Amino acid sequence: MTHPWFAGATTPRVLAHRGLVTAEDSHHGIVENSFAAVAAAHSAGAEYVESDCHRTADGVVVLFHDDDLSRVTGDPRKVAAVTARELELLMTDRGGLITLAQALDSFPTLKFNLDVKATDAAADVGAIVAPFGDRVLLTSFSDARRRAALDAATATGRGIRPATSGGRGTIGRVLAAVSARSERLVARALAGVDALQVPERQGRLRVVTPRLVAAAHRHGVEVHVWTVNDPGDMRRLVETGVDGIVTDRADVALATLR
Template identity: 80%
Template sequence: MTHPWFEGVATPRVLAHRGLVTPDAARAGIVENSFAAVAAAHSAGAHYVESDCHRTADGVVVLFHDDDLSRVTGDPRRISDVTVRELEHLMAARGGLITLAQALNAFPTVRFNLDVKATDAATAVGTAIAPFADRVLVTSFSDERRRAALGAARAVGEASGRSIRPATSGGRGTIGRVLAAVSARSDRLVARALAGIDALQVPERQGRLRIVKPRLVAAAHRHDVEVHVWTVNAPDDMVRLVEMGVDGIVTDRADVALAALA
């Protein structure tokens, strides 16, 4: 069965990478993964927002990509070393902090693609998303973190009588096994690698290695798994990948993608 995260939205899917920060918004001081960035993506018409999860010193899951604050705020501390109140203060002039709970509740029609960035955040992420499992896809570079979050969501769901699990995209280990199976032309191994996976979210290239090829897309589709490519900002590249059969584009410019792929 198709997970609800995918239902009712036509492909190609546009996933707003860390929300949407237009050049004008950036000049005004708005940053990625802020409340304003998520709101801008929603306002532009994006059904999907891709974001990242870390846990603060006082246990609150926030949408933030980096382990530390230096790139976004100039503060050298790690996310895990600051409280949510301190982070709210730092983000106040940058579009506003958004916690995972706020994102899920303030944007009830948005479907979130959440990357679990820290091991200590996995259980908290899973617990938070359990009531919203129909509109959350969980991913991580680490399959271990991804499975921990899914396990926590499943436990909460079972305890409350909910049967829907979050959708999920494979981590590096899963992707490596899929690529090896495709290279070996073994559909049996592809099926094994994709068991329990709803989407493959990959870059078009990793260094000199081209990852996204028609053979990979076809193999994923044979097993009802979508292929989403990150991070694609040039309209010509978006169109080319969609013409190859890619199902979703993860982009910093959701406004541009929605126009280019209309």
Template identity: 80%
Template sequence: MTHPWFAGITPPRVLAHRGLVTAEAAAGGIAENSFAAVAAAHSAGAHYVESDCHLTEDGVVVLFHDEDLTRVTGDPRRIAEVSVGELEALMADRGGLITLEQALDAFPTVRFNLDVKAEDAAVSVGTIVAPFADRVLVTSFSDDRRRTALAAAAAAGRGIPPATSGGTRTITRVIAALAVRSERLVARALRGVDALQVPEWQGRVRIVSPRLLAAAHRHGVEVHVWTVNDPQDMHRLVDLGVDGIVTDRADIALETLH
């Protein structure tokens, strides 16, 4: 059965990578993963927003990509070393901080693709998203971290689990299974996974291939490719058969593909 996160929206899916920050917005100081960036993606018509989860010193899950604040705010401290109040002050003129709870509450029609970046955030993410599992996909480069979040959501006892995308170990197992042409190993690697979210290439290794797409689709798993900002690449990948595009320019992708 198709998870509600996928239902009712015809592929190709456009996932707004860390929200939407146009060149004009960036020039005005708006940062990725800010309240303003999520609002801009929503206003552009994006059904899906991809974001990242960290935990503050006082235990609040916030949407933020980096482990520390250096690149976004110039503050060298780690997210885990600042309170949510301090982070709100630092983000006040950068589009505003947005917590995970605020995102789910303020944008009730948006479907979130959440990458659990910090191990200590996994349980909190799972618990918070449990009541909203119909419109949340949980992922992480770490399959262990991803499964911890899913287990926390299940423990909250709110019905269906969030959708989920395989981590690095899962993707490696799928590619290895394809290399030895073992359908049994492919099926085992994809068990319990709703999507594979991958780059087209990892170094010199091609990840997104017709064989990968065919295998994933045989098992009811979608393939979403990150991070694609060129319209020609969007068309090429969709023509190849990918189900979703993760992009910094959701506005361009929506115009290009829909």
């Protein structure tokens, strides 16, 4: 049975990577994973926003990619070392802080692809998204962290279990199983997974291949590729059968793939 996160949306899926920040927005100081960036993706017509979750010192889950603030705000402190109020002030002129709860409440028609970046955020992320499981996909490079968030969502008994994409361990096992041409191992590696979200290449290794896409599809699993900003690459990947494109330029992707 297809998870609701996948239902009723246009394919191929365009996932707005950390929202949408155009060159003009950037010129005005808007940054990724801000309220303004999520709003811009929504305004451009994106149905999915990919974002990241960290937890502040006072226990608020915020949409923020790095574990420290230096790249985005110039402040060297860790996200976990500042309060939500302190981070809100730092983000005031950068598009505004957006918490996970605010994102889900403020954009009720958006579906979110959430990467749990911090172990101490997993349980809180799960609890927050539990009532919105129909429009949330949880992922993480760490399968343990991903499962912790899923378990926390399920434990609340509210709504349905969020969709999920495999972490590095899962992806490694899938690639090994595809290479070994073992349908049994592919099935085992993909058990409980709704999507594989991968780069086209990892160093010299080509990750996205026709064999990988076909194997995933045989088991009802989608393949989404990150981070793709060139229209030609978008078209080429979709022609190979991938189901979704994670991109910094959701506006360009929507124009290209629609």
